[in-house]
Amino acid sequence: MVTTADLALQLLTQRVRRHIVQMVYAARSGHIGGSLSATDIMSVLYSRVLRHDPRRPDWPDRDRFVLSKGHCTPVQYAVLAEAGYLPVAELATFRRRGSRLQGHSVLGRPQGVDSSAGSLGMGLSFGLGMALGGRLQSRDFDVYVLMGDGEQNEGQIWEAAMAAAFHRADHLVALIDRNGIQNDDRTSNQMVTEPLDEKYRAFGWAVRADVDGHDLAAIEDALLWARDVRDQPACVIFDTVKGKGVSFMEHNPGFHGAPPSDEQFALAMDELGGDE
Amino acid sequence: MTTAPAAAATREALGPTLIRLRQQGLDIVVVDADLGASTSARAFRAAFPERWFSFGVAEQNMISAAAGLAAVGHTVFASTFAVFAEHAYDQLRMSVAQPRLNVKLVVSHGGVSVGEDGASAQSVEDLALAASLLSFRVIVPADVVEAAAAIEAAAHTPGPFYIRTGRPKQRVVYTAGPRFRLGEADCLRDGSDVTIIAIGLLVERALDAADALAARGISARVLNMATIRPLDTAAVEAAARETGAIVVAEEHLVHSGLGAMCAQALATRHPVPMEFVGVPDRYGESGTSNELLELMGLTAESIVVAAERAIGHKRR
Numbered sequence: 249m250v251t252t253a254d255l256a257l258q259l260l261t262q263r264v265r266r267h268i269v270q271m272v273y274a275a276r277s278g279h280i281g282g283s284l285s286a287t288d289i290m291s292v293l294y295s296r297v298l299r300h301d302p303r304r305p306d307w308p309d310r311d312r313f314v315l316s317k318g319h320c321t322p323v324q325y326a327v328l329a330e331a332g333y334l335p336v337a338e339l340a341t342f343r344r345r346g347s348r349l350q351g352h353s354v355l356g357r358p359q360g361v362d363s364s365a366g367s368l369g370m371g372l373s374f375g376l377g378m379a380l381g382g383r384l385q386s387r388d389f390d391v392y393v394l395m396g397d398g399e400q401n402e403g404q405i406w407e408a409a410m411a412a413a414f415h416r417a418d419h420l421v422a423l424i425d426r427n428g429i430q431n432d433d434r435t436s437n438q439m440v441t442e443p444l445d446e447k448y449r450a451f452g453w454a455v456r457a458d459v460d461g462h463d464l465a466a467i468e469d470a471l472l473w474a475r476d477v478r479d480q481p482a483c484v485i486f487d488t489v490k491g492k493g494v495s496f497m498e499h500n501p502g503f504h505g506a507p508p509s510d511e512q513f514a515l516a517m518d519e520l521g522g523d524e
Numbered sequence: 525m526t527t528a529p530a531a532a533a534t535r536e537a538l539g540p541t542l543i544r545l546r547q548q549g550l551d552i553v554v555v556d557a558d559l560g561a562s563t564s565a566r567a568f569r570a571a572f573p574e575r576w577f578s579f580g581v582a583e584q585n586m587i588s589a590a591a592g593l594a595a596v597g598h599t600v601f602a603s604t605f606a607v608f609a610e611h612a613y614d615q616l617r618m619s620v621a622q623p624r625l626n627v628k629l630v631v632s633h634g635g636v637s638v639g640e641d642g643a644s645a646q647s648v649e650d651l652a653l654a655a656s657l658l659s660f661r662v663i664v665p666a667d668v669v670e671a672a673a674a675i676e677a678a679a680h681t682p683g684p685f686y687i688r689t690g691r692p693k694q695r696v697v698y699t700a701g702p703r704f705r706l707g708e709a710d711c712l713r714d715g716s717d718v719t720i721i722a723i724g725l726l727v728e729r730a731l732d733a734a735d736a737l738a739a740r741g742i743s744a745r746v747l748n749m750a751t752i753r754p755l756d757t758a759a760v761e762a763a764a765r766e767t768g769a770i771v772v773a774e775e776h777l778v779h780s781g782l783g784a785m786c787a788q789a790l791a792t793r794h795p796v797p798m799e800f801v802g803v804p805d806r807y808g809e810s811g812t813s814n815e816l817l818e819l820m821g822l823t824a825e826s827i828v829v830a831a832e833r834a835i836g837h838k839r840r
Contacts, residue, residue: 308596308597312596354622354623355595355622355623355625356623362595363592363595363623364618364619364622364623365618366618367614367617367618370584370588370614370615370618370619371588373584373585373586373587373588373589373592373615373619374588374589374591374592374595374619375592376585376589376592377588377589377590377591377592377593377594377595377596377600378592378593378595378596379592380577380589380592380593381553381592381593381595381596381597381598382596384553384574384575384598385596385597403584404584404585404588404615407579407580407582407584407585408585408588408589410580410582411579411580411582411585411589414578414580415577
């Protein structure tokens with residue numbers, strides 16, 4: 249049965265996808281494929297799981313979100329705008345001179361962005377530090393770190409994976425957007441990091457793998473499971489489709505970091521549907 | 525106050541100072557990459573185990589995690605050897621410098637005076653790298669007394685710091701207590717014919733050189749430029765105007781360290797003859813600290829020769 253709340257969430261993901269395509273089209277640059285693959289995860293996280301309050305972005309007990317795949321700011325800014333951290337109209341300034349909405353995320357721009365990113369592989373470490381600080385302060389906030397599957401090539405991630413288990417950082421949750429495509433090509437042609445689930449388990453993490461990253465109920469269920477894991481850090485590996493929601497962008501390495509043409513933009517918006 | 529020892533390594537200041545700062549109530553946490561015994565940070569672990577985080581031999585993770593700890597409000601001290609901090613340069617840049625987080629990096633074993641471990645362990649380029657991290661304040665203390673004062677200043681000043689300490693025992697310059705002021709040169713000796721600007725181990729050698737120059741009738745000013753960034757350009761300019769010749773002495777590659785910074789500052793303000801005592805265009809090798817300092821020409825005698833040459837280039 250589809251409830252009103254489920255419908256609202258479904259409509260949110262549609263608006264977020266429209267924002268992403270509009271932002272990258274208007275900026276004539278930006279990372280569209282990995283933003284669309286993470287849209288459903290991000291939408292569920294911000295509307296169903298994350299304890300946060302857009303009116304108090306510096307609330308010390310808020311859950312933290314760290315975008316480690318820092319090029320996917322379109323989905324981050326779109327979700328933050330829909331949550332009320334910035335005006336939706338400001339999304340049109342993405343990547344423009346003077347905008348708060350930088351190409352890669354910058355801590356505090358706008359408030360609600362809790363980390364800087366761009367060089368891949370650092371977010372899990374940063375989130376680990378936040379989680380250790382939270383424990384020292386006897387706060388029970390959780391820290392969610394979103395990474396790409398291509399990003400798993402970075403050695404620092406495995407340093408952080410080792411350390412998070414060693415420190416039993418059970419308020420740290422790693423989310424992997426496994427869309428199978430990295431900058432130049434499919435991950436299978438660039439660097440194979442599989443089996444990711446076995447690797448994280450071997451490093452001492454609780455792992456839930458093969459979660460459909462576009463099934464909103466499955467996403468929510470996995471996120472709530474990860475939140476409640478105790479005595480070890482938790483990792484959820486989502487199977488996603490790069491460019492999800494726009495037929496000609498799906499599974500297409502050409503839409504990692506390139507904007508759509510005028511014609512492609514019109515087609516994409518038509519496919520996504522919803523209000524103008 | 526307690527009497528300063530006659531000789532000590534600057535690295536010995538870290539652990540005791542961190543313990544004292546925490547006892548005073550500062551929100552200090554310490555992150556470590558398996559070198560706490562050598563950097564002296566490890567003493568903090570016994571005193572405040574819940575505020576000590578081991579990251580193993582993994583500097584990149586340690587630095588980004590330090591940034592995360594700072595992002596939730598802590599004053600974070602990270603330590604390792606200078607060369608291994610270089611291993612985490614991108615993490616220092618993106619995780620710490622760009623968001624200006626409250627991470628204090630205190631690296632020990634700076635320079636060639638590390639000695640026997642050889643070239644891989646000798647950071648001859650770290651100050652150039654640190655000075656390129658735009659929001660960092662960069663400090664090279666002259667002795668253990670000043671090192672403690674610099675660490676204390678870093679703890680009380682928001683934002684990133686890079687403090688370089690050394691391995692060998694060295695003479696204590698500030699026997700009467702520290703005079704460290706963040707961002708200000710300390711004039712250890714006034715003079716009118718030439719100014720020697722020095723940092724770290726070269727400060728005691730600059731003082732020895734000033735004695736030798738005095739015996740030859742030359743009056744040398746000695747500035748300890750412990751804070752190399754931001755550079756005290758006012759003191760550098762005053763030295764140029766008042767003494768007319770400058771020698772810069774440092775345990776760092778000569779083309780990219782304090783000497784280069786002072787030369788650039790003077791080029792637009794008040795150019796005067798300058799000479800540079802630093803590591804020439806080469807890496808180090810194994811040997812004792814003193815052997816390597818001599819090999820690289822980082823001696824009082826080299827400073828004397830450089831001072832006489834600079835004075836000789838003054839316009840008559």
